Amino acid sequence: MSGPMNGSMKGAYAIEGTALTRPYGGFLAVNTVDIAVPHGEIRGLIGPNGAGKSTLIDVLSGRAAVWSGQVRMDGRDIGAMGVQERRRHGMARSFQKTNIFPELSVREQLDIAARQAEKPNVHEVMDELGLTGLGDARARDIAYGEQRRLDLALALIGRPRVLLLDEPAAGLSMRESLGLATLLRDLAQRWKVTVLIVEHDMEVVFSICDRITVLQLGRVLAEGTPDEIRRSPEVVTAYLGSAA
């Protein structure tokens, strides 16, 4: 996607959150979080349950309104933008629970998504995600793993520049998860997509991420390369435990 962001600030981050705060229930699920992902990077977002990972993705994508702080894309404040506008500016996301159009065929829903894209790439996306043979199948009738890929496909239509993924490997077998990881790494490099991925599957996270941000109780606990995170005593204590 291109267009409104052509005049982006040189050197600015692809996606950046500054002092983000957002309550969830009775507590601050995201508490003055700073996060900045450079262009082309795959950033992992990990943390124990309730750490605020999904809430942070929701705030960045516009699903949840930001309580305080700023969300920037290419240096431009997008905090006041609706989700549709963010999409037009090149931001897309997938969801923790499969979020597709169950009664429509695979092809129909990708076509609908493509109508909003400046450069529709339905064939390309179907091909990349192995959905080519499922075009006429109703989404609710295809296998769970295929539905997850369809969810990702809906996000990839129009080649977004920033992709926010909320547990894309949830419910997938180990083989499917690793296949997805390889695909994401490959697509991110070829399409020059900046990815922020929330994932519980550590094998996926450590195999594809350039850097990892660890959240705990709504705050950033640590940030670094996969090796640095593995060696971080705080992270080992708080999250990874003896498995790391």
Add this chain to the structure above:
Amino acid sequence: MSRATMNLTGARVVAPRLSHVSWLLLAVALAAGFGLPGVVASVLVLTLLTQAVIGGMLAVGVGFLIRQNGVVSFGHAAWYGVSAYCFGLLLRHEVLPAELALVLALAVPTLTAFLLGLVIVRVPGVAFSMLTLAVGQAFHEFSMKAQGLTNGDDGFAIPLPDTLFGLPIAAVQQPETMFVLCWSLLALVIFGLYVTVRSPFGRLTEAIRENEERARFIGYRTVLPRAATYAISAFVAALAGLLFALYNGFVSPEVLHWSLSGSALIMAVIGGSRLLWGPALGAVIFFFLKDLAGNLTEHWPAMIGVTVIVVTVLMPAGIAGTLAELAGRLLRRTGGRA
């Protein structure tokens, strides 16, 4: 000429091609309507059929809303009644020529529904249904209370002109000709809705019905298409109300009452709203059942109620949906043997 157009959200879209079968079915439906008065000798049956077709059109509007927006209206009589009142009042007070009054009788409820839709389609499920009920009853109350304008509970006779668009008005008050007119319009309405649901706009509204959040996250503004769908369904109801006013030459608060909205919903449930013509079939069954049961007992609504229960439990897709499913199975079997 290019078939490319702009949709409601500004995206470039291409209009769908309609198969020859679609056009053939429309031609057969129109021909059947013209032929039926020659076959049905009884004026009573023809009157009943005319009422059923008008009721069917209202039900088709309700069914379209269920099919495309996934919500139930308990107040579609509002658009039926506003249309009838609008036409009647404009003629009664000699404000405009009848032809223009007719156009306004369709435009006013459609536009009002669209503007109202921009607000109420944001409300989900039962709350939406309650809002439509409240709106319908508000119009009903207004028609009852505004004595000077509407003659209140008694209603008023519409002073119809001698001709309308050059055609003698007496023709629309005879069941033989009115049936043909109503039937033809119903066939055209269903055909128009068929084109709409197959268009990119129709696919989009189905997607929004399925998963509004996902539709927003792939870049669509969802309120406008949903409000437009509500307005289209209101237009269909308004057309039915206009035909009612022309046929009966009389309008009273009954045309705005919630019980009419309820009847239209029952017709849509009996026929099924998955298929566009389902509610129309439901209307024919409803009117004939009402007539039949009404001759047997004053408790005929109980028989309608039993029918609704039976259909809902045994045929969740409605009678039309079940018939279509059976026909599909039969065709597959026949095809399999061949």
